[in-house]
Amino acid sequence: MPLALFRRLTLPVLAGAVVVLIGFLAISRGQNDVSKKLDLSNYELSFNEDFDKLDVSAWGPGTRWIAHTPWNGDFGAAQFADPVPGFPFVVENGILRIEARRESNGTWRSGLLASADPKGAGFLQQFGYFEMRAKLPAGPGLWPAFWLIANKDKESSAEIDILEQYGQFPGDFESVIHVWRKVPGAPNYEVTLRHKVPAGLLSADFHLYGASVDADWIIIYLDRVEIGRTPTPAEHRRPMFILLNLALGGGWPIEQTPNPSYMFVDYVRAYTKKSP
Numbered sequence: 001m002p003l004a005l006f007r008r009l010t011l012p013v014l015a016g017a018v019v020v021l022i023g024f025l026a027i028s029r030g031q032n033d034v035s036k037k038l039d040l041s042n043y044e045l046s047f048n049e050d051f052d053k054l055d056v057s058a059w060g061p062g063t064r065w066i067a068h069t070p071w072n073g074d075f076g077a078a079q080f081a082d083p084v085p086g087f088p089f090v091v092e093n094g095i096l097r098i099e100a101r102r103e104s105n106g107t108w109r110s111g112l113l114a115s116a117d118p119k120g121a122g123f124l125q126q127f128g129y130f131e132m133r134a135k136l137p138a139g140p141g142l143w144p145a146f147w148l149i150a151n152k153d154k155e156s157s158a159e160i161d162i163l164e165q166y167g168q169f170p171g172d173f174e175s176v177i178h179v180w181r182k183v184p185g186a187p188n189y190e191v192t193l194r195h196k197v198p199a200g201l202l203s204a205d206f207h208l209y210g211a212s213v214d215a216d217w218i219i220i221y222l223d224r225v226e227i228g229r230t231p232t233p234a235e236h237r238r239p240m241f242i243l244l245n246l247a248l249g250g251g252w253p254i255e256q257t258p259n260p261s262y263m264f265v266d267y268v269r270a271y272t273k274k275s276p
Contacts, residue, residue, distance in 0.1 A: 036225050036226040037224060037225055037226075038129070038210070038212070038221055038224040038225070038226070040129070040224075040271060042273055042274055043128070043129055043271035043272065043273055043274065044271060044272060044273075044274050045269060045270075045271055046125060046128065046270045046271055046272045047115075047123050047125070047242075047268070047269060047270035048267070048269050049064070049267060049268040049269070050094060050266075050267045051091050051094055051095060051096040051265065051266070051267065052091070052094055053091060054089055054091045054096060056083050056089065056113065057083070058082040058083065059117060059118060060117030060118070060119075060121065060122070061117055061119065061121055063117075064115070064122070064123075065113040065114065065115060065122075066113075066114050066116075066117050066118075066122075067080060067081070067082055067083050067088075067089075067111065067112060067113065067114075068080055068112060068114065069112065069114055069243070070114055070116055070117055070118045070120075070151075070241075071118070071151060072118070074112070075247065076110075076143055076247035076248050076249045076250060077108060077141070077247075077248040077249030077254050078100055078108035078109055078110040078246075078247060078248040078249070079107065079108070079109045079110070080109075080110060080111060080112040080245065080247075081109040081110065081111060083111070087099060087101075087109075088100070088101075088109065088110055088111030088246075089111055089113075094266065095264055095265070095266055096264070096265040096266075097262050097263070097264055098110065098111040098244075098245070098246045098262065098263040098264075098265070099111065099246075099260050099261070099262055100137075100142070100246050100248060100257075100259075100260060100261045100262075100263075101259055101260035101261075102257075102259040102260075108248055108254065108257075110245070110246045110247065110248065111245065111246060112243065112244070112245035112246075112247075113242075113243065113244050113245070114241060114242070114243045115241045115242040115243070116241035120152060122241060123241060123242065123270070124150075124239035124240060124241045125239055125240065125270055125272065126237070126238055126239040126240070127213050127214050127215070127237075127272070127273075128212075128213065128270055128271050128272040128273065129210060129211070129212045129213075129270070129271040130148060130162065130210060130211050130213070130242065130269075130270050130271075131208055131209065131210035131211075131221075131268070131269050131270075131271075132146045132162070132163070132208070132209050132210075132244060132265060132267070132268045132269075133206050133207070133208050133209075133265070133266040133267050134146070134206060134207070134209065134244075134263065134264060134265045134266065135202075135203065135204075135205060135206045135207075135263070135264040136165050136202045136203050136263060137167065137203060137246065137258070137261040137262055137263050138167060138170060138200065138203035138258075139167045139256070139257055139258040139261055140167050140168050140252065140253065140254075140256045140257060141167055141168070141248050141249060141252055141253060141254035141255070141256065141257035142165075142166075142167035142246070142248060142257060142258075142261055143164070143165070143166055143167070143246075143247040143248055143249060143250040143252075144163070144164075144165050144244075144245070144246050144247070144263045145161060145163055145164045145165075145243070145244065145245050145247065146161075146162045146163040146209050146242075146243075146244045146268075147159060147160060147161045147162055147163075147164075147242075147243050147244070148160040148162065148211070148213070148240040148241065148242060148243070149240055149241060149243065150235075150236070150238045150239060150240045150241075151180075153182075153235070153238070154182065155181070155182055155183055155186075156179050156180060156181050156182055156183075156186075156235050157178075157179070157180040157182070157235075158178070158179055158180075158233065158235040158236040158238065158240065159176075159177070159178040159179075159180065160175075160176075160177055160178075160211055160213065160218060160236065160240070161174065161175060161176040161177075161178070162175055162209055162210065162211040162220065163175065163209040164176060164250075165202060166250055166252060167252075167257070168252045170199045170200050170202075170203070171196060171197060171198065171199040172194055172195055172196050172197060173194075173195055173197065173202065174192055174193065174194050174195070175192075175193045175195065175211070175220040175228060176190060176191065176192045176193070177189075177190070177191040177218055177230055177233065177236070178190050179233055179235045179236075189233060191230045193220060193227075193228035193230065195220075195222065195227050195228065197222075206264070206266055207222060207223055208221070208222065208223045208224055209221070209222065210222075210224065213232065213236065213240075214232065215232060215237055216231065216232055217229050217230070217231060217232055218230055218231075218232050218236065242268060242270070244265065244268065246261070246262075246263040
């Protein structure tokens with residue numbers, strides 16, 4: 001998850017280093033276009049986390065979620081905490097609350113969930129539709145995200161950031177497709193789609209954030225309306241696991257970040273297309 005500051009200021013293509021495509025897409029453009037609305041009648045549910053309870057441990061094994069990235073690559077200005085009763089995760093009335101808070105020593109801690117453990121055990125899926133229903137926090141320095149990744153290949157990791165929202169910019173969010181090269185000197189690849197929304201919309205209520213992934217296209221949805229798409233890189237044609245988190249920073253200051261801050265998640269689901 002590269003720095004937001006870099007993405008917002010570095011718009012040209014950097015030859016031999018990174019490919020960046022910025023797309024500005026108004027939500028209103030798709031809301032009345034029937035062809036852009038997702039039809040799930042041809043899909044079947046393959047993963048359903050409705051947060052009636054939360055099955056999580058720091059690293060596994062044997063739990064549905066772990067509380068760190070499986071490669072132990074935590075990021076941002078808040079440490080992702082091992083779960084204890086009441087922090088950073090609380091489940092109440094079928095809603096998950098992820099809390100970010102500043103401790104008395106000035107350090108921030110928050111929460112992340114990953115659906116696969118360091119050995120690769122857990123939920124992974126090649127292609128399909130992935131969705132989260134969530135209410136985002138508001139305030140500068142906040143960095144909630146919902147994303148997919150495949151990182152077991154020796155040559156590259158593939159990542160789809162379905163949602164990255166920077167509290168510094170309450171009137172938009174981003175979807176980013178990455179290929180991270182593990183071979184020294186090999187260029188990374190990045191496509192960024194920036195979606196304009198009414199300021200404060202995403203923190204005022206729950207919304208659906210989704211991505212359809214197949215061999216040809218990665219399509220991003222807000223409330224099941226298509227808001228952007230990009231061709232699927234070859235590296236993304238493999239099973240990916242799910243992550244969601246409330247991070248801080250991402251290249252932006254956190255001095256005015258509300259303490260505490262909360263991200264609320266109603267559910268996380270994945271679907272596969274029905275066999276013909």
